[in-house]
Amino acid sequence: MQGWHCVQNCGACCYLAPEERPFLAEYLSPGLLRLYHSLVGDDGWCVHFDKSRRTCGIYQTRPAFCRVTPEVLRDLYGEDPADLSAWAVHCCREHIDSVWGAQSPERRRFEQEVGGAVPGA
Template sequence: MATWQCVKQCGACCNLDPAERPDLEQYLSPAELELYFSMVGEGGWCVNLDRTTRECRIYDNRPRFCRVDPKIFQDMYGIEPEELNDFAIDCCRQQIEGVYGDRSLEMLRFDRSVGL
């Protein structure tokens, strides 16, 4: 069975381009929405992403909407904890495909990492 995990040096989820996420207001509070927009930098990339290492500079203090956690996903998206694994895998695959392509090294590394 495939098991979700974050793949180091990917950063696809750090592509925050609001044009690609028109439903932000449905799951972010007004304060979170303001924070989200403040994090969008050049080319839609998060200002906290080190583009060289593809690592988050604020990982330990990242906002709630940047965390994959059963309680957060249930609260924000209505995803039941037992559905989180499959949901997170699908989300990552869609985001990686949109940012890097479906045959990218990032996609291959993610699929291998989660057991697909």
């Protein structure tokens, strides 16, 4: 495996619908949970996500829970920073599959980028 990195033109992680992420309160403080909910638009997508360009409008100042760093993995999720790549790959697969589908072009592109098995290939 080549290791995790964000794949452009995906945005699956920007689909924030709380009903699809039932464990938010387990790792977000009350303040971060309020912030999270304030970012959710009526359609479940982050209000800062540009759907036509599939980019984040606040990328440089996005909240910690939108970042994939060893510190966030440790401090927010209680995971070992050494597991960052495997953890992120797993999370991305789940989000991509739930938003775009397991056979989607986004999932195939992600697998090509991280060196995983390309679905349907």
